[in-house]
Amino acid sequence: MKRAVYPGSFDPITNGHLDIIERAAKVFDEVIVAVLVNPDKKGLFDINERVMLIKKCVSKFNNIRVEGFSGLLINFMKQTESSVIVKGLRAVSDFEYEFQMALMNNKLDPNIETVFMMTNAKYSYLSSSSVKQVAQFGGCIKDLVPNDIIDDITKKINNMGEKGYGSYKITGVSPRDI
Ligand code: PNS
Numbered sequence: 018m019k020r021a022v023y024p025g026s027f028d029p030i031t032n033g034h035l036d037i038i039e040r041a042a043k044v045f046d047e048v049i050v051a052v053l054v055n056p057d058k059k060g061l062f063d064i065n066e067r068v069m070l071i072k073k074c075v076s077k078f079n080n081i082r083v084e085g086f087s088g089l090l091i092n093f094m095k096q097t098e099s100s101v102i103v104k105g106l107r108a109v110s111d112f113e114y115e116f117q118m119a120l121m122n123n124k125l126d127p128n129i130e131t132v133f134m135m136t137n138a139k140y141s142y143l144s145s146s147s148v149k150q151v152a153q154f155g156g157c158i159k160d161l162v163p164n165d166i167i168d169d170i171t172k173k174i175n176n177m178g179e180k181g182y183g184s185y186k187i188t189g190v191s192p193r194d195i
């Protein structure tokens with residue numbers, strides 16, 4: 018069985034991520050979406066919440082699993098007996114960062130291969146950070162994230178209060194109506 022791991026911070030999952038997950042699930046027998054900590058990024062959702070949101074979006078696929086993990090990706094790979102990492106590439110700007118991570122993971126465990134899938138052109142501008150920013154200022158996030166999780170994102174941002182994402186509350190209209 019050829020199993021691949023699609024790792025990321027997924028804070029939150031976007032339509033670009035979902036597109037890569039669905040395409041990877043056609044190429045590999047099983048895909049594990051691994052929600053990991055990226056110490057360079059400030060989180061909106063905690064790991065368990067991110068896992069729950071992704072599960073909502075992939076429940077109809079029987080060869081996709083979603084798991085959270087706190088630690089090195091290569092340790093997760095060992096634990097799940099996986100040897101292939103799938104990553105999405107959007108633009109040249111992603112390349113340097115992804116190249117460095119792929120080489121580091123291969124250095125830490127030479128059995129690990131990283132394969133890259135080109136993003137669907139219609140999602141090439143999309144990132145979790147831009148989704149959070151649009152939602153924070155009351156913009157419409159329809160078509161950016163799966164419909165199933167729009168309300169979760171809106172509620173989360175509204176509930177953040179003054180802790181970070183929240184002094185700009187989304188009031189009046191639901192993003193679905195904008
Ligand atoms: O979606 P992201 O933020 O680009 O994903 C990055 C992620 C979470 C895959 C990366 O930060 C990661 O692998 N974190 C776990 C720690 C680790 O293994 N780091 C070594 C690679 S440099």
